[in-house]
Amino acid sequence: MKTALMTLITTGLLVTSSSILAVDINHGKSLQQKNCMKCHDDGMYTREDRRVTTPDALRNQVQRCEVNLNLKWFPEDVDAVVEYLNTTFYKFK
Ligand code: HEC
Numbered sequence: 001m002k003t004a005l006m007t008l009i010t011t012g013l014l015v016t017s018s019s020i021l022a023v024d025i026n027h028g029k030s031l032q033q034k035n036c037m038k039c040h041d042d043g044m045y046t047r048e049d050r051r052v053t054t055p056d057a058l059r060n061q062v063q064r065c066e067v068n069l070n071l072k073w074f075p076e077d078v079d080a081v082v083e084y085l086n087t088t089f090y091k092f093k
Contacts, residue, residue: 023076028084031077035069045089055092058082 044050052058059082066073066081073081086092 023079023083025080025084025087027077028080028082029088031073032081032084035071036065036081042089045085052090055082055086055090058086058090058092 045052052061059078062078062082062085066078
């Protein structure tokens, strides 16, 4: 009984925290389409000699472009765009 209760509680916690942490890819997509297409289009992310080759580099590059533009995004916005770009183009594990 006690164990079953613990399991329930733990599962509940996990579900709750993962939905808080869930990154909104659609949010990332619309941010990217609105702000990031002035200098380059999607082709930048798939060009043959692309510079970004690791997840960390992707995050750094998104931040670099975002800071240059002075967009003042929240970390969640950066996460959403990184997630969108990774899911759609880079496909890092
Ligand atoms: C002011 C022009 C400009 C805007 C606007 C811009 N970028 Fe960039 N971005 C560049 C340039 C220039 C490069 C190429 C840098 C290089 O080759 O060293 C680049 C490269 C990148 C790359 C790396 C591509 C690769 O080689 O793998 C990513 C990712 C990227 N930008 C994301 C973004 C995001 C996200 C935004 C919107 C927040 C954005 N960029 C907006 C100028 C811009």
